[in-house]
Amino acid sequence: MRKGSLFTNLGRKMAQKDVLLVLILLLVFRLFEVESGGLSYNFYDQSCPHVEYIVKAGLQAMSLIDPTTPAAMLRLMFHDCQVQGCDASILLDPDKATEMISTKNFGIRKRESITLIKSMVEAACPEQVSCADILILAAREAVAASGGPRIEVPLGRRDSSAAPSSELADASLPPANIGVDGMLLMFAEKGMTIEESVAIMGAHSLGITHCSNILSRLYGPQGDKPDLMEPGFEMLVRFSCPIGSLTSKTSFVLNDPTTLLFDNQYYINAMSGRGLLRVDAELPSDPRTAPFVRRFAVDQDSFFRAFSSAFLKLSSSGVLTGKQGLIRKSCNVIR
């Protein structure tokens, strides 16, 4: 009997210790969760287990119809995350003074594709998955479908319940003629290293640039002049984008020759004086960024690794989690 009570007491003490241990572990886990932005790798395991597959199927179907879809998705994700964080604010129907009105968002395409994929997800799991997460998943699939790395992304973002102003978008998005200095500063704010900043610019391995965005580099006053352009390339771009052209908002040039492939051609191009935007052109000559450009140009795996970790930082920036924001029913309206 006494023995029994000794063991019961011991048992109680052990149990108290265990409970304390579990509580401490929970606290540490919670702190860690908050520190990693409150996102997790198994967020929809119970509530929408097939979401990643649905987004993948949706994006692949859309890319078959229009192979430039991946480029549009990748830029869409950057422009969402850059303004008020990755909260799907860019998908809201434009109003007189909201972010899509900003001239910096000129050329943004296929916002409606995310709204469409969202309706596919809603059919499977109503009101569970945020538009913000779907946008990140679509961008991740865009990179993978174009031959780039398949990046595992943590989920659990929530959608904004307010639309940012066009002024905020003007202030948060980079101008087309930004240099390496401004670019490094912008990505340092997202916690990126110089290597990651150089790698995320490799997104310009996909897609196009409208002539209106390079006219000042081609024909503007000094400073913007194409002194870093290889003469043959300069001639070609000038031919595609003639001075005073009335079609500068509809005509465009390819960001790199393998515009539909996510590869390291962007760096090879930049090193041979074929960088299209000022920042693309400056990367191989700035002593801070040049070593990474040289490495990525010969080692695609190393580019893919650095791009993946940069993508994770960009896609986790300024996210709403937990009870913040909301899960929109339809991505283009707040409700």
Ligand code: HEM
């Ligand atoms: C300093 C940073 C950056 C600047 C100044 C910049 C600027 C631009 C400009 C001016 C265009 C052409 C848009 C048009 O004329 O339609 C463009 C296209 C593009 N950008 Fe960037 N960008 C930057 C960073 C990024 C990042 C971080 C990503 C993605 C992670 C990205 C992805 C893209 C893509 C995929 C396109 C092609 C879009 C399409 O084909 O519709 N860019 N960028």
Ligand SMILES: [Ca+2]
């Ligand atoms: Ca946003």
